Amino acid sequence: MLTLSGVGKRYPTGDRALTDIELTLPKGQVMALIGPSGAGKSTLIRCVNRLVEPTQGSIRLEDIELTKLSGQKLRHARRSMGMIFQEYALVDRLTVMENVLSGQLGYVGFWRSFLRRYPQEAVVEAFRLLERVGLPHALDKRADALSGGQRQRVGIARALLQSPKLLLVDEPTASLDPKTSRQIMRLIRELCAERDLAAIINIHDVALAKQFADRIVGLRAGEIVFDGQPSELTSEILTTIYGEEDWDTTPEPMEEDEEEQPAVVRSTSHEVMPALATGGAR
Amino acid sequence: MNTADTLAERRQQAARRGQWRRLAVIENPRLRWGLAIGAVVYLFLALASVEVNWARVAEGSARAVNFLGAFMQPDFISRYDDIVAGLMESLTMTLTSTVVGVLLAIPVGLGAARNISPLPIYLICRAIIAVSRTFQEIIIAILFVVMFGFGPLAGMITLAFATIGFMAKLLAEDIEDLDWRQVEAVRATGAGWLQIINQAVQPQVMPRLIGLSVYRLDINFRESAVIGIVGAGGIGATLNTSLSRYEYDTSAAILLIIIAIVLLCEYSSSHVRRWTQ
Amino acid sequence: MPVSFTSQGLPVWRRRTTRAQWLQYLAWLAGVSLFLLCWKLISDNTMWVFVEDAGRQGSDLISRMMPPRWEYANVLWKPMWDTLNIATLGTVIGVMMAFPVAFLAARNTTPHPLVRSVALMVIVSSRSINSLIWAMLLVTILGPGVLAGIIAIALRSIGFVGKLLYEAIEEIHPTPVEAISATGASRMQVMNYGVLPQVMPAFAGISVYRWDINIRESTVLGLVGAGGIGLQLNASINSLAWDQVSVIFIMIFATVLVSEWISARVRHAII
Numbered sequence: 001m002l003t004l005s006g007v008g009k010r011y012p013t014g015d016r017a018l019t020d021i022e023l024t025l026p027k028g029q030v031m032a033l034i035g036p037s038g039a040g041k042s043t044l045i046r047c048v049n050r051l052v053e054p055t056q057g058s059i060r061l062e063d064i065e066l067t068k069l070s071g072q073k074l075r076h077a078r079r080s081m082g083m084i085f086q087e088y089a090l091v092d093r094l095t096v097m098e099n100v101l102s103g104q105l106g107y108v109g110f111w112r113s114f115l116r117r118y119p120q121e122a123v124v125e126a127f128r129l130l131e132r133v134g135l136p137h138a139l140d141k142r143a144d145a146l147s148g149g150q151r152q153r154v155g156i157a158r159a160l161l162q163s164p165k166l167l168l169v170d171e172p173t174a175s176l177d178p179k180t181s182r183q184i185m186r187l188i189r190e191l192c193a194e195r196d197l198a199a200i201i202n203i204h205d206v207a208l209a210k211q212f213a214d215r216i217v218g219l220r221a222g223e224i225v226f227d228g229q230p231s232e233l234t235s236e237i238l239t240t241i242y243g244e245e246d247w248d249t250t251p252e253p254m255e256e257d258e259e260e261q262p263a264v265v266r267s268t269s270h271e272v273m274p275a276l277a278t279g280g281a282r
Numbered sequence: 283m284n285t286a287d288t289l290a291e292r293r294q295q296a297a298r299r300g301q302w303r304r305l306a307v308i309e310n311p312r313l314r315w316g317l318a319i320g321a322v323v324y325l326f327l328a329l330a331s332v333e334v335n336w337a338r339v340a341e342g343s344a345r346a347v348n349f350l351g352a353f354m355q356p357d358f359i360s361r362y363d364d365i366v367a368g369l370m371e372s373l374t375m376t377l378t379s380t381v382v383g384v385l386l387a388i389p390v391g392l393g394a395a396r397n398i399s400p401l402p403i404y405l406i407c408r409a410i411i412a413v414s415r416t417f418q419e420i421i422i423a424i425l426f427v428v429m430f431g432f433g434p435l436a437g438m439i440t441l442a443f444a445t446i447g448f449m450a451k452l453l454a455e456d457i458e459d460l461d462w463r464q465v466e467a468v469r470a471t472g473a474g475w476l477q478i479i480n481q482a483v484q485p486q487v488m489p490r491l492i493g494l495s496v497y498r499l500d501i502n503f504r505e506s507a508v509i510g511i512v513g514a515g516g517i518g519a520t521l522n523t524s525l526s527r528y529e530y531d532t533s534a535a536i537l538l539i540i541i542a543i544v545l546l547c548e549y550s551s552s553h554v555r556r557w558t559q
Numbered sequence: 560m561p562v563s564f565t566s567q568g569l570p571v572w573r574r575r576t577t578r579a580q581w582l583q584y585l586a587w588l589a590g591v592s593l594f595l596l597c598w599k600l601i602s603d604n605t606m607w608v609f610v611e612d613a614g615r616q617g618s619d620l621i622s623r624m625m626p627p628r629w630e631y632a633n634v635l636w637k638p639m640w641d642t643l644n645i646a647t648l649g650t651v652i653g654v655m656m657a658f659p660v661a662f663l664a665a666r667n668t669t670p671h672p673l674v675r676s677v678a679l680m681v682i683v684s685s686r687s688i689n690s691l692i693w694a695m696l697l698v699t700i701l702g703p704g705v706l707a708g709i710i711a712i713a714l715r716s717i718g719f720v721g722k723l724l725y726e727a728i729e730e731i732h733p734t735p736v737e738a739i740s741a742t743g744a745s746r747m748q749v750m751n752y753g754v755l756p757q758v759m760p761a762f763a764g765i766s767v768y769r770w771d772i773n774i775r776e777s778t779v780l781g782l783v784g785a786g787g788i789g790l791q792l793n794a795s796i797n798s799l800a801w802d803q804v805s806v807i808f809i810m811i812f813a814t815v816l817v818s819e820w821i822s823a824r825v826r827h828a829i830i
């Protein structure tokens with residue numbers, strides 16, 4: 001469904017962020033993108049919806065060549081790609097409902113959105129999504145009154161209100177505690193299954209990636225160095241992605257719903273990886 | 283509480299049916315409409331009390347066109363001597379008044395900081411600040427022109443007085459929220475009051491003091507262009523004369539010079555501020 | 560930190576090196592000479608006979624101001640109402656014009672660098688020229704009256720509000736803007752949802768602050784004929800009625816204190 005071929009990105013400063021990326025994502029597949037900080041994970045998913053302009057190669061979503069679009073056509077293409085952010089990227093001073101409804105902005109005209117007169121179906125769907133992510137009571141709360149996990153749920157509802165075919169997810173759990181991280185990952189996973197969505201999830205937590213993804217792609221210094229099943233991800237491969245480390249401290253995927261234990265283990269992997277990863281980056 | 287709960291529930295029910303409106307900024311409907319109606323009534327009364335002599339405006343629009351034309355062709359030459367003299371006066375007034383004003387503002391500012399000065403001194407200094415800040419420079423200039431006669435001295439004293447109010451207030455606020463632990467540390471070495479000011483207070487407020495002085499230099503230049511209207515010297519007097527003689531091309535030249543100097547001041551002050559931090 | 564040794568071999572600490580020390584002396588010397596030069600220019604242009612008289616003139620002035628002629632206050636209500644209107648209407652108009660200018664001037668919302676430099680030019684010219692000068696120009700164009708005052712205040716406010724607002728726009732968090740763009744929103748929708756909510760409190764605060772400043776400025780616009788209480792001030796000074804001048808000063812003082820209090824309260828409530 002999504003095909004990247006020969007995609008590269010070089011910043012005006014001369015830094016190469018991505019080199020010759022070849023990637024095909026079938027419908028309904030949840031793919032985790034792992035790699036050290038600065039490996040180009042964020043750049044890669046931002047190239048897909050053109051928040052960052054790729055400097056070479058082609059990106060096709062179904063039959064549309066995304067790299068050539070501009071103006072109205074780009075905005076229409078963006079509607080079918082929902083994005084979820086690391087720092088939630090909600091508009092703090094708007095209410096939860098306004099934040100969710102902003103997922104409809106690509107579909108309604110300026111004055112309608114300015115006066116907040118959204119079509120009835122859109123409001124029905126927005127509220128259904130709020131109920132689905134478990135926040136119907138927060139309807140009129142301001143976004144900055146919510147906790148981190150709740151904010152991320154609102155961000156997910158906003159992305160889904162776009163009725164996307166593809167989800168681009170940028171470090172969804174990096175600002176969350178271990179328990180909430182797992183809940184959010186599970187929610188994303190379930191929603192993808194319900195709606196038959198493909199997803200690219202940037203994540204630096206290898207344990208979470210192995211547990212929740214169908215496929216894992218490892219990125220190092222802007223190049224793909226691993227592409228395979230979660231079960232194929234061995235210590236040697238982790239070393240090629242991240243550099244030398246004693247990987248045995250990274251646990252196998254946990255059983256469902258253990259609350260105390262993963263908190264301890266995860267926090268170690270969480271801190272160790274980005275720290276050592278910076279060496280291999282750039 | 284109960285009504286709020288049911289209101290929230292009602293809004294949820296409505297949203298489930300697809301009806302949702304943005305929450306009003308002011309919740310109480312009576313207050314909301316009261317404020318809106320009050321604003322409309324005020325606007326109506328205020329606009330009704332503006333008397334416009336349309337015949338005069340029509341007559342003036344020709345002058346407006348002349349004036350805009352003058353901006354395209356400013357005349358720096360025919361009143362060259364007047365402009366240079368006015369400009370020199372303005373610049374000297376600006377510089378001396380800022381120096382004198384800042385020097386005098388330091389004791390007033392120290393006196394107006396509640397945490398380092400006794401109550402009677404605090405009240406006196408605060409009174410000086412309040413008077414200096416309330417009245418526009420031009421009003422003060424009128425009084426000083428009466429006292430000191432026409433000319434740049436009255437202007438310089440005016441600007442220095444205004445500078446005291448401005449700088450002393452900000453300095454006092456800075457001192458009031460400075461890091462008290464450093465002061466305690468210096469006091470613990472057995473330092474006297476002046477030594478405490480020099481060793482603990484001065485280093486903390488100095489960078490901002492320099493930045494603010496440069497900023498005030500900029501303000502004083504702009505004000506020096508105005509107080510000439512009442513006879514306190516400077517480029518304002520030249521501008522006033524040229525306007526009353528309808529020599530718009532000269533006025534345009536003066537205004538362009540003012541804009542250029544203000545730009546220069548701002549550019550250099552941002553550099554100075556970066557350098558002091 | 561320079562530490563040098565004396566002939567006895569004892570270490571001596573000084574704050575600066577010799578070279579830096581000399582440079583600093585030179586800078587001070589230059590500064591002081593510049594100041595003295597300026598002072599000389601001023602003193603050459605001053606009639607010192609008048610200055611020697613200043614103390615007597617001052618005390619004479621105060622004695623003529625006291626006691627204030629309180630009944631004169633009854634004449635001042637209408638000019639005071641005009642002054643408030645000049646400040647308020649001028650602020651409203653200025654703020655409405657400053658709003659689009661700020662969006663055009665902010666680096667992250669401007670449609671084109673060329674538009675940005677034009678908007679910055681507007682802001683700088685408006686800021687550099689005092690409202691009294693604007694009033695002088697407008698009085699020659701529109702004739703004396705409240706209208707000239709309102710427009711003068713508005714023109715001066717554009718630069719002030721525009722500058723502070725565009726700085727606020729440049730400091731917003733970029734991520735919500737990115738997120739709104741990613742939904743496929745149009746440019747105007749991104750402004751409305753991503754930028755506007757973030758700068759709204761700053762905008763309201765800046766406007767109220769400017770209103771407070773405009774009250775002060777509108778009290779003197781009458782000196783050049785642009786309406787308000789300044790007209791009475793000018794008339795009283797010209798007829799040397801200093802006991803009326805003191806009444807006007809007290810009224811101005813009271814009004815400014817009240818407006819400052821209101822503006823502080825409103826800004827406090829917003830933040």
